[in-house]
Amino acid sequence: MSIFVAAVGFGIASGAVIALASLGFTLQFGLSNTLNIAYGGFITLATFLGYGLIQLGLGPWPVMAVIAVATGILSVLYYRLFIRSLIRRSVGLGPLAIATAAALIFIEYAVVAVAGTDVKSYGLTSGRTFRLWYITWSGTQVTIIVLALALMLAFQLLLRMTQLGRALRATAVNRTLARSCGIRAERVTSTAWLISGLLCGIAGVALAMTTQAFDFNIGSNFLILVIAAAVVGGIGEPYGAMAGGFVIGITTELSAAYWSPAYSDVIAFGLLIVILLIRPTGILGGQARRRNVVT
């Protein structure tokens, strides 16, 4: 029992980060109908840029804020200059996916070129530990969990209660109809990419803060978990992404505890495959069906 609860605790901590990243990923899908594989590259970018800033002496939390903004801006630029142009050229879904994958490779190897392939670490001390029942969390983890929950709550409020949120939902569901209602779909989409970039940056830094060490593969490794979370929850659905993040986080930790750490990811992916077989649209899968992800 104690193992179970402890594992769940770890799962909540890692799940929080996955949920944030997954939310960003699913936003990009929802607004632009793109499975942006380069998202992993942005994660890597965020962690490494953060590393650079940490080396310069900044504290981890200011770094997170700075990187979030930086990734947000980069994300919008990426959308405007790259994704949008490809979509406008009607390249097709397959080629678009390949292009984003190529972008991922580009970013990753650019990072390698600058920073090398050796393992890096933020080198943070773990600070205080919190114990709740059988759960053990470090101070950093607690802050991240709280931050993640706060951000998710803020996002929910944004979606439900603000003009922008309504515009986001409308554009995601039916772009043409949204435009004929006076919504500036392009502006809304760019904002969505900005938000997703922010989330991506925060998640990237948080990831580096909670891992011992990382290398240039961190983004692509994490990306698979992010995609799994998004798909399990129902691609395109923000609530699904958030729930999916925690599901994947907890599942991974449980399998690491009960089976073997080496196989922890495999269980999560197994779950993904099972979901794809039984209910490919995910738990909350409205958008997936609408976008013809599964016909």
Added chain:
Amino acid sequence: MIAAWGLNLQYGVAGVLNFGYIANLALGAYCYGVLTLGPDSGNGGFQSYIIGLHLPPVLAILAATAAGCLFGGLVSLIGMKRLRPDYQAIVLLVVAIVALTIVEADGGLFGGNAGLALIPNPVGGTGPATANGWVYVAIVAAVCAAGYLVLRRFSDGPLGRSLRAVRDDDRAALAIGKNVVGLRILVQVVGGGFAALSGAMLAGFIGAWSPSAWQFAETLSLLTAVIVGGMASNPGAVAGALLVPVIFEQATQYVPGLSSRPELAGDVGWMATAVLTIMFIWSRPQGILPDRRPRYGPAARRRTRFSLAPLAPARAQDGAPLRATPAPVGMRRDPVPAAAGGQAGTASAVPPGAPLLTVSGLTVRFGGVHALDAVSLETAAGTVTGLIGPNGAGKSTFVNVVSGFLRPESGRVIFNGRDITRDPPHRRAQAGLVRTFQLSRQFGRLTAIENLLVARQRHPAESLAGVLAGLRYWRAAEEENVARARGLLAAFEMSDKADEPASNLSGGERRMLELMRALMADPTMLVLDEPLAGLSPRWSARFEEAVSRLREQGLSFLLIEHELGIIERLCESVVVMARGRVLSIGTMAELRTQREVQEAYVAG
């Protein structure tokens, strides 16, 4: 090169984007290694192998290829729920990653992270094959040549045509009886085999293999080769396979300051490959050597091997029957060369006048809305039945259910004496129930005549026997097929467009092409979903004439239209639908007098 061909078959020809392709390659490599290593091959004993079979290399290569085929097949079963291409690609990638993780973690069988070493090469001895250089090159060349011959059976000819059709529009392919899922599994199996073969060859050549050699980046570089070289074209894949490594090398030579940091070379090379891929997707997605479609038109002079484009130009045949003479009642189709170059059509087991299509109690709900509410109707063989109703009445939904693209919640569909309620769309088409689409669909990257040729039912080239036996087996059937397609094109005055890619045709031409394609599929009954939309009056008249003539030849129709004039002139019986229900059935004259019908149209 072999790997590029396999990937080209999967993605270029069949449109299956497989990001996990590299796993097949690795599987081949591992199999070969595992099978050829003996129990005593551990170097210094710290790597020992559970399966130390020490098989001779040839056997190992064959086994590796077979394993690759099997793996490809298994993987494809997971991804085959009609997913869109990018989603499917990711699913396949995840599977590959699962495989990778398992391999890395499990030290026993596959050597874990360190991989396998000292794999014997096919020529003898261990270690890299450079010492036996020329012999190895000869072996590889022989394998490539053999591989190419096998590849052609799948990527060229009628089977290749069907695969491309599935790539271009899988719904339209289903509607003419192509087993889309089956074909996609097929290319995964074959492509997987190719990948494994190349992996096995590589392992033998290099003498070692480890997980670091098969990351996602490798799949991407293969994709780059396919895209840059030429999608769906085998020479293109060769070009790509040769060019991409070259570009990799060249890029690294020109980066300034590289000599001081030699380890950068690989990284810059990858970045260059990525940029190259993006550039080609952007500006020239068909690649350097595009897929050249065979030409059949009157101007075609060259006969390409697998395409049988005849040497003499065809003469337009006046008054040629639009469909082939039907076989005697009760006989299933058999290729019978008839004088007009046709073949036996699908005969109905049902005599003229008797019910051909019986639909009872069909109900479909979308959320809370009844798109179809206990719809029942019947059409008689040899007649034209009209289906009319205001927009939103459920007519297209009805067509989708009858043709198998949508599952009803309840109800039955009986066609030609058989209950087809559970049949998938391609089976219904094969049984003779062929539909067209409201927004006309075509196979854009195939030429017009190929769009027709692909509709031939049960082409011998697409059977197992056909693949094994090759051109000789199906030559006659194909020639007959071509003649019939040309006859159709001539009858509809579109012979000059025979070799145009279908995406270049005008709207009206596409509609006629879709109709012709449906005819080529030997239908017993044609379900036409608003076929006149977008046709000029002249074409509409020809269309009406064609339907009339076809009815005389025994073909039945279900015609959904808004243009009530043609309905009145052609249809013996008309069904009116509104708001998901059948309002009334009768002749146009009768219906005109009924108030509910009038109100339905006004009120909507």
